[in-house]
Amino acid sequence: LAKTTQPISMDSYEGQEVNITCSHNNIATNDYITWYQQFPSQGPRFIIQGYKTKVTNEVASLFIPADRKSSTLSLPRVSLSDTAVYYCLVGEDTDKLIFGTGTRLQVFP
Amino acid sequence: KAGVTQTPRYLIKTRGQQVTLSCSPISGHRSVSWYQQTPGQGLQFLFEYFSETQRNKGNFPGRFSGRQFSNSRSEMNVSTLELGDSALYLCASSSHPPSGGLETQYFGPGTRLLVL
Numbered sequence: 001l002a003k004t005t006q007p008i009s010m011d012s013y014e015g016q017e018v019n020i021t022c023s024h025n026n027i028a029t030n031d032y033i034t035w036y037q038q039f040p041s042q043g044p045r046f047i048i049q050g051y052k053t054k055v056t057n058e059v060a061s062l063f064i065p066a067d068r069k070s071s072t073l074s075l076p077r078v079s080l081s082d083t084a085v086y087y088c089l090v091g092e093d094t095d096k097l098i099f100g101t102g103t104r105l106q107v108f109p
Numbered sequence: 110k111a112g113v114t115q116t117p118r119y120l121i122k123t124r125g126q127q128v129t130l131s132c133s134p135i136s137g138h139r140s141v142s143w144y145q146q147t148p149g150q151g152l153q154f155l156f157e158y159f160s161e162t163q164r165n166k167g168n169f170p171g172r173f174s175g176r177q178f179s180n181s182r183s184e185m186n187v188s189t190l191e192l193g194d195s196a197l198y199l200c201a202s203s204s205h206p207p208s209g210g211l212e213t214q215y216f217g218p219g220t221r222l223l224v225l
Contacts, residue, residue, distance in 0.1 A: 034213065041197060042218075043144075043146070043199040043217065043218070043219055044152070045216065046214070049213060099151065099152060
């Protein structure tokens with residue numbers, strides 16, 4: 001079983017910022033937090049990874065509070081092409097890509 | 110830098126046949142993992158290779174096997190194909206073996222296998 005919990009689904013509109021929160025209460029000291037995006041019938045695509053505080057790349061930002069028991073993926077100004085399932089993984093789950101249910105993001109025009 | 114490449118992209122086989130799929134990792138990456146993806150089961154880990162050695166194996170029958178060459182290219186083989194082997198087979202590479210989530214895995218486009 002995956003070690004993370006995420007909302008099942010989220011809806012948004014184009015141009016809005018979307019924040020997806022992931023709970024990982026049992027995260028280990030050495031665990032990193034990784035987010036993947038997946039479209040139907042395609043392999044997962046790495047989005048971002050972090051250990052603490054804030055990480056930002058050209059696609060997203062990842063916010064991790066001090067206790068590291070949760071993390072928030074922030075997608076700025078989403079577009080229709082961001083409609084996908086987003087998975088949060090921690091530690092060893094990342095090694096074998098043990099995905100939880102993920103969050104299905106639907107972006108509307 | 111070129112991404113992970115997989116060949117062939119599509120394949121149709123009949124029950125009882127065998128198939129070999131190929132994966133070329135990103136240049137400089139020495140770890141290759143294989144996954145099977147089906148609508149019903151989602152993404153399932155098959156095995157992982159590093160420096161020509163299988164380090165981890167998922168819960169699949171012995172009909173599924175793999176190997177890695179000295180140039181890090183990897184092949185997986187499925188013998189005595191069954192209808193249930195129809196799936197998207199994905200290969201992912203990383204510079205070092207996945208360890209506690211530190212190594213990011215980058216996926217190829219996959220090989221879609223249809224067994225009739």
